[in-house]
Amino acid sequence: MRNKPIANVNADLLKERKNCSFDIEELTNLIDGGKNQTARRREIENMLLKNMPFDIIPEECLSAKEKYENAVRKSVALNKIGVELVSQVTKAKELSDLTLTLRRVSDAYFREVTPFLLHLGMFIPTILGQCSDEQVAHWLPLAMQLKIIGTYAQTELGHGTFIRGLETTATYDERTEEFVLNSPTLSSSKWWAGGLGKTANHCIVVAQLYTKGECYGTHPFIVQIRDMDTHMPLKGLKVGEIGPRLGFQTADNGFLVFDNFRIPRDSLMMKHAKVLKDGTYVKIARHSKLTYGTMIFVRVLLVSEMAFNLSKAVTIAVRYSAVRRQSELKPNEPEPQVLDYLTQQHKLFISISTVYAFQFTSNWLMKTYHTVQANMKHGNTDALPELHALSSCLKAICTSDCSAAIEQCRFACGGHGYMISSNLPSLYAFTTATRTYEGDYTVLLLQTARFLVKTWEQVELGNAVTPMVAYLARHQNREAWDESPEGIIRAFEAIAAGVYQTESVRSVSFGQSDAIKDVMKQLSDLYLLYWSLERTGDLLTTLKSTLGSYDGRVYERLMEEALKSPLNQEPVNESFHNEPEPQVMDFVSQQHKLFIGIASYYSYSMTALWLWDILTKVTSELGVGKTDRLPESHGRAVFMSVFNSEMEKSVSSLSAPLQAVLRQLVELYLYYWTLEKRGDLLLVLQSTLGSYDGRVYERLMEEALKNPPNKEPVNESFHKYLKPFIQGKL
Numbered sequence: 001m002r003n004k005p006i007a008n009v010n011a012d013l014l015k016e017r018k019n020c021s022f023d024i025e026e027l028t029n030l031i032d033g034g035k036n037q038t039a040r041r042r043e044i045e046n047m048l049l050k051n052m053p054f055d056i057i058p059e060e061c062l063s064a065k066e067k068y069e070n071a072v073r074k075s076v077a078l079n080k081i082g083v084e085l086v087s088q089v090t091k092a093k094e095l096s097d098l099t100l101t102l103r104r105v106s107d108a109y110f111r112e113v114t115p116f117l118l119h120l121g122m123f124i125p126t127i128l129g130q131c132s133d134e135q136v137a138h139w140l141p142l143a144m145q146l147k148i149i150g151t152y153a154q155t156e157l158g159h160g161t162f163i164r165g166l167e168t169t170a171t172y173d174e175r176t177e178e179f180v181l182n183s184p185t186l187s188s189s190k191w192w193a194g195g196l197g198k199t200a201n202h203c204i205v206v207a208q209l210y211t212k213g214e215c216y217g218t219h220p221f222i223v224q225i226r227d228m229d230t231h232m233p234l235k236g237l238k239v240g241e242i243g244p245r246l247g248f249q250t251a252d253n254g255f256l257v258f259d260n261f262r263i264p265r266d267s268l269m270m271k272h273a274k275v276l277k278d279g280t281y282v283k284i285a286r287h288s289k290l291t292y293g294t295m296i297f298v299r300v301l302l303v304s305e306m307a308f309n310l311s312k313a314v315t316i317a318v319r320y321s322a323v324r325r326q327s328e329l330k331p332n333e334p335e336p337q338v339l340d341y342l343t344q345q346h347k348l349f350i351s352i353s354t355v356y357a358f359q360f361t362s363n364w365l366m367k368t369y370h371t372v373q374a375n376m377k378h379g380n381t382d383a384l385p386e387l388h389a390l391s392s393c394l395k396a397i398c399t400s401d402c403s404a405a406i407e408q409c410r411f412a413c414g415g416h417g418y419m420i421s422s423n424l425p426s427l428y429a430f431t432t433a434t435r436t437y438e439g440d441y442t443v444l445l446l447q448t449a450r451f452l453v454k455t456w457e458q459v460e461l462g463n464a465v466t467p468m469v470a471y472l473a474r475h476q477n478r479e480a481w482d483e484s485p486e487g488i489i490r491a492f493e494a495i496a497a498g499v500y501q502t503e504s505v506r507s508v509s510f511g512q513s514d515a516i517k518d519v520m521k522q523l524s525d526l527y528l529l530y531w532s533l534e535r536t537g538d539l540l541t542t543l544k545s546t547l548g549s550y551d552g553r554v555y556e557r558l559m560e561e562a563l564k565s566p567l568n569q570e571p572v573n574e575s576f577h578n579e580p581e582p583q584v585m586d587f588v589s590q591q592h593k594l595f596i597g598i599a600s601y602y603s604y605s606m607t608a609l610w611l612w613d614i615l616t617k618v619t620s621e622l623g624v625g626k627t628d629r630l631p632e633s634h635g636r637a638v639f640m641s642v643f644n645s646e647m648e649k650s651v652s653s654l655s656a657p658l659q660a661v662l663r664q665l666v667e668l669y670l671y672y673w674t675l676e677k678r679g680d681l682l683l684v685l686q687s688t689l690g691s692y693d694g695r696v697y698e699r700l701m702e703e704a705l706k707n708p709p710n711k712e713p714v715n716e717s718f719h720k721y722l723k724p725f726i727q728g729k730l
């Protein structure tokens with residue numbers, strides 16, 4: 001049981017827990033959404049803990065193939081229980097609570113992720129969001145009971161961000177009432193879909209729809225890709241694993257290439273558009289971007305995912321900081337817990353408040369998402385652009401902040417935080433990917449900026465805007481508004497903070513004790529203060545500049561400001577009578593600027609002398625026009641070698657102290673540029689992306705094909721675990 005005291009707990013941890021100013025159980029209930037939800041969560045957790053197989057050998061010590069097989073074994077066991085639990089649930093709310101609990105508990109079994117992640121996270125949501133009612137009735141039960149295992153293949157080798165640029169084609173053939181899928185180029189190969197490499201037998205494929213010779217843009221299709229009995233890839237497609245990556249190592253991300261692969265007409269997911277038997281295209285959607293719906297849903301989910309992952313990282317770091325003692329503050333006294341260092345608290349506490357900021361905002365965002373969905377069911381898509389802007393913005397910021405905060409948690413654990421067994425590296429690898437997938441950080445912020453600029457135009461025209469962006473209208477003074485994209489984006493960050501404050505205050509306003517309210521208020525204030533300090537510059541509502549003032553009174557303002565300086569409040573500063581100020585020459589940063597200049601001067605003089613001798617020869621050989629095209633690194637190498645050798649020649653007759661100084665200058669020049677140009681000095685990049693010939697897609701595919709999992713068409717875990725599971729014989 002959860003609250004049973006555990007023997008042998010570290011004394012420092014016990015002491016910290018004793019010092020807690022509030023009832024932990026009360027906070028747990030708040031996070032779970034109520035006492036009943038906490039009880040239900042624990043019931044499910046205990047049941048899973050009793051029935052789930054744990055790893056005997058740590059996951060990270062296995063080979064890539066063993067890791068995958070182990071992940072399939074555990075996924076099958078977990079999902080067997082999950083499917084049974086889901087079948088007992090009747091209400092939508094219970095189902096969402098259960099899914100959340102299963103998602104959370106699954107992390108106890110996977111340091112990496114399950115190969116079923118995309119099935120649960122995107123395949124099922126896309127069926128719900130993109131299929132017609134009849135299609136939902138057919139596909140949903142199969143997917144929910146895991147009779148089929150699916151994934152979501154949108155990204156291609158050549159395009160991920162720019163969806164309209166996808167190249168896979170689905171051409172309707174009215175004679176056979178089928179679509180023909182093709183990958184016309186190497187860059188059109190589907191790439192990245194999780195679970196595609198070895199596990200999935202179905203796949204949502206996003207392709208350009210052609211009918212009657214016209215292209216109607218990208219549409220989702222649901223496609224069987226492997227034989228249900230033998231698991232062999234179907235004829236007309238090539239499928240495999242893309243190769244090792246930073247994290248997601250057990251997600252078997254895959255590639256998929258089509259060659260005249262035929263699928264029935266009703267493979268098109270027909271909620272928002274249909275193709276009739278005769279090939280007529282019928283648009284149903286009221287908004288052209290409704291086919292992007294699953295991405296919005298997952299972006300919303302990711303806010304809570306980030307709260308969860310950061311909560312794990314910061315729990316690890318805080319507990320360890322209570323246990324870890326380091327350094328001698330006072331002679332003969334015990335070393336302090338590292339948690340007591342203010343600098344350590346600075347690393348940790350902002351992460352704690354960030355977890356709550358994300359979780360409260362996520363609860364609110366999910367509610368907003370469901371409200372917009374409900375409106376759209378009745379044909380009202382007015383709130384969709386704002387939901388897109390909001391989910392894009394919050395997804396971008398929370399994934400970015402979360403991976404940075406997890407990195408801080410790792411720093412807070414010193415060397416041991418670098419151990420895989422600390423779980424911090426895996427948490428980092430998982431979350432840093434979220435900054436890229438489901439919409440790259442920069443790209444999503446630009447989508448939000450686009451929305452804000454359009455809103456601003458409406459404000460200027462005096463038109464009404466939604467409550468979320470009404471603050472734009474409150475800035476009557478143009479000077480107060482920073483129009484740069486960064487300013488706009490950061491203004492939106494401030495709103496996220498505002499949501500957190502109002503939501504956290506609302507959530508703790510009933511029932512909860514004063515102790516919890518105090519803690520939540522402190523966390524909320526910490527989060528707001530932290531970001532106010534981090535972004536002080538953005539919060540200044542005028543330009544605060546003597547040079548950029550509206551009236552152009554530059555010199556008057558410079559003088560006014562100068563006179564305000566405290567140094568001008570007394571005619572003679574006391575340092576006149578006391579110690580002199582240091583010379584700027586004594587600052588290391590100043591020396592850094594100057595010494596390299598001196599070294600360069602010598603280098604250039606030596607090289608110039610040498611160059612003079614050979615200049616005529618070089619110009620006659622290369623032609624004057626070509627000499628200036630010598631690459632920078634070549635020039636740098638010449639400076640270095642000439643400086644080095646010429647200096648040696650000329651210093652031999654000098655006195656020893658001068659020789660030493662000049663030699664130091666040579667070394668300084670060489671080291672400085674070695675550090676500055678580290679990147680250029682690495683001759684062997686060992687990279688598929690950075691090869692000299694730019695054959696990026698060819699190399700990615702060549703590497704993927706070398707991948708050991710691709711040496712066998714069907715992995716043995718299919719026969720051992722997957723097949724008996726799918727067929728209900730496990």
Ligand SMILES: CCCCCCCC/C=C\CCCCCCCC(=O)SCCNC(=O)CCNC(=O)[C@H](O)C(C)(C)COP(=O)(O)OP(=O)(O)OC[C@H]1O[C@@H](n2cnc3c(N)ncnc32)[C@H](O)[C@@H]1OP(=O)(O)O
Nearest residue numbers: 102103120121154160161162163289292295388437438439
């Ligand atoms: C045990 C149980 C467990 C269960 C639960 C598990 C949970 C675990 C959690 C998580 C698991 C999931 C793991 C996922 C793994 C990764 C999956 C993937 O990565 S799948 C690929 C994602 N790919 C992208 O996200 C591409 C990003 N690109 C885009 O989204 C678009 O292409 C974009 C937005 C960049 C540009 O799209 P344009 O070129 O078509 O549009 P433009 O021309 O720029 O804009 C036209 C108009 O459309 C609007 N627009 C664009 N997107 C919209 C949208 N989505 N909705 C509404 N409007 C949109 C724009 O705002 C603009 O509006 P105006 O003209 O200004 O009014």
Ligand SMILES: Cc1cc2nc3c(=O)[nH]c(=O)nc-3n(C[C@H](O)[C@H](O)[C@H](O)COP(=O)(O)OP(=O)(O)OC[C@H]3O[C@@H](n4cnc5c(N)ncnc54)[C@H](O)[C@@H]3O)c2cc1C
Nearest residue numbers: 152153154155159160161192193194433436437438439442
């Ligand atoms: C672990 C992982 C799992 C994934 N799983 C799946 C999956 O299951 N299914 C799937 O379909 N996809 C999946 N993806 C793919 C993922 O969705 C894409 O990688 C992501 O959307 C980014 O697209 P991209 O790779 O084309 O990057 P690019 O768009 O090529 O980005 C490269 C750089 O260009 C910049 N850039 C691009 N466009 C613009 C612009 N308009 N303005 C300014 N800067 C720009 C970006 O900011 C970035 O710095 C996965 C990716 C990862 C890493």
